[in-house]
Amino acid sequence: MNRAVVLGGGLAGVLAATVLARHVDEVVVVERDHFPAAPGPRRGLPQSHHSHVLVTGGAEALATLLPGTLQELYAHGAHRRGLPGDSLILSGDGWFHRFDCAAYFISCTRGLLDHVVRRRAGVRVRQGVQVLGLTGDARRVTGVRVTGAETIEAGLVVDATGRRSQAPRWLAEIGGPPIEETTVSTGLAYATRICQAPPGLDDLPAIMLHPTPGLPRGATLLPLEGGRWVATLTGTQGSAPPLDEAGFLAFARSLRDPIVAELLAMTAAEGPIRPFRDTANRRRHYERAALPAGFAAIGDAAVAVNPLYSHGMSVAALGALRLDRELRCAGAGPGLQAALVAEAEPSWRMAVARDRHVNGTEPEPQVSEHARKVRARLARARLGSAELAAELFHAQALIPAPPLDGAARFHALAGEPAPPLTSDQARRQYPALTFGATTPR
Ligand SMILES: Cc1cc2nc3c(=O)[nH]c(=O)nc-3n(C[C@H](O)[C@H](O)[C@H](O)COP(=O)(O)OP(=O)(O)OC[C@H]3O[C@@H](n4cnc5c(N)ncnc54)[C@H](O)[C@@H]3O)c2cc1C
Incomplete structure (x- = not known):
């Protein structure tokens, strides 16, 4: 494969291009927006005005893809916060006690994160160029049509144009298969x-x-x-x-x-x-379609989860790592899309399992009274049990759960749960919240 074209120069696009550059002679990234010269929000990324945290799984993937990135983010003032070690959290069941575990996240502006990633990735992006469609037929995508009546030929086209991707339409225009879509919205x-x-x-x-x-x-x-x-x-x-x-x-x-x-x-x-x-949680099920060769989708263009779960950037980084592994081992064959989407699966499942029942979109499944009580007890026990809390926060941070043997779980569940924290007790766990004259309250 000589040339790969990446559609969209957001996080998923830049990280995919970083990886592709290791496997092909030339990578072209096409981005309709213009990047700001200094860290800052931009028009093509309206969410860049909103809070963005990078959870552990994504941070580790980013560190593997572009070593030194996390250090540079910290040097520019990004904050690392333990989950729940440096986070005051009022869940639906009460305040979490303060525990340390391997889960953490990095908090900084989206503008800073993208700026540092782009600089370290060093991939060339053709800015101010909009993708209009694909070229090829139902068997093979051969390139993209962009503004200026230009066609860019490629052996592999990777769609990374984000949650509003038009790729299903572009595929249909060249005779490609229909792409099933699942949307689960809470109206958040x-x-x-x-x-x-x-x-x-x-x-x-x-x-x-x-x-x-x-x-x-x-x-x-x-x-x-x-x-x-x-x-x-x-x-x-x-x-x-x-x-x-x-x-x-x-x-x-x-x-x-x-x-x-x-x-x-x-x-x-x-x-x-x-x-x-x-x-909304929105998934385009490319992996279920008989896709033309030479096409893949990554990042929000394939699977976009409710931003409340703070997973999209991490899934983009994990997807890029997976792209690297697949190209190394199996090439850009028919299994590529399924492999890429597997990296988004835990995030998608978690988000959809929770959001499906918000707003009465779908009725809650019937559970026995006993199961309901066990669930409620587990939720309460989690607030005050380091082991159970770690299980939850590792999943939220997209890292493997720490091993919790049956005896420890039984003890955490059967023992008397730690007494619930009042708001004052929860705050007092954090010296920064009881700071001199500026103490809130
Ligand atoms: C409000 C909000 C808060 C969020 N908070 C978090 C968070 O805390 N943590 C987290 O991990 N994730 C968060 N996310 C998700 C995160 O923003 C996305 O998952 C992430 O940006 C996905 O990156 P992407 O590269 O796939 O898509 P995008 O970042 O959307 O990038 C797509 C790029 O494609 C370009 N493009 C689009 N169409 C074309 C075209 N036709 N031609 C050329 N270029 C095109 C766009 O200009 C853009 O640069 C949040 C999302 C929202 C909406």
Whole structure:
């Protein structure tokens, strides 16, 4: 294979191109947007105004793909937060105790992350060029049509144009198979504000207030580079967070705990409050179709999960690593798409299993009273058991669960659960939240 063309220069596209460059003579990345010269949001990536964390599985994949990237992010002020070791979390079942485990995430602006990745990847991107369609037929994709009436021929075309990808239509236009699509939407709406942290409080633990069926509103407050915080409020079921300052703060005060509202009241806003509503889980099942040779899809273009789960960037990095392995071992054969999508499977399953029942989209499966009680007990026990919490957070961070033998699980479940934490007790686990004169409350 001489040339590969990657459609889209987002994270999935740049990382796929990094890997492809090891296997083909030439890689062309086509991106309709123009990248900013310095770290910052851009038009083609509207979500870059919103909080983005890179969970452990993705961070490790990124470190393997582009060694030194994490160090550079930290050097530019990105924060590492343990899950739940450096995160104050109010789940639907109560406050988590503070435990250390291998799960963590990196928090910085999306602009910084993309900037560092692009610089280290060093792949050449043709900016300001829009993909209009594919060339080829039902048996083989031979290239892409782009603006300027140009055709770029390629042995492999990788679609990485994100959650609004038009590739199913482009395939249909050349006689390709229909692509099944699954969409599961909770109607989640985001509103995000970036702000200057008050002096002495820039090293905040991450704060996460989860929605519950009774109050489908949540919030995260995360540290960013440059002594800033990013606050994201979320709501479903007609409970979209307002975009005006007073409404935003009132929404934060309406949550199950006032900590986000109290901390926000100490900050100075930086820029407007930004909305985001296209949050559905969306999967294009390319792996089920008899795809023409020479075509694959990666990142959000194939599987986009509800951003609430913070997995998309990690899945993009894991997908690129898998692309490397597949090209090394099996080449770009018929099994490639199924292999790529396997990297998104844990994230997709987790998101869809939870979101399917939000808003009554699908009725909850019937479970016995006994099963319901065991589940509730497990959820309560998890708040105060390091072993059980690690199981949960490892899954959320897309890393293998630590081995938990049957006896330890039985003990965690059968023993008396740790007493639930009050809001004050939960806060006092974090010295940064009991800081001198600026202590909230
Ligand atoms: C509000 C929000 C918050 C999120 N938070 C997190 C988080 O905390 N953690 C996390 O891991 N993930 C998060 N995500 C998901 C994450 O943003 C995506 O998974 C990630 O950006 C996927 O990268 P991608 O390269 O597949 O797609 P994108 O980043 O969307 O990139 C697609 C690229 O293709 C370009 N493009 C599109 N069409 C064309 C065309 N026709 N021709 C040429 N170029 C084209 C676009 O300009 C863009 O640059 C969040 C998403 C949203 C919406």
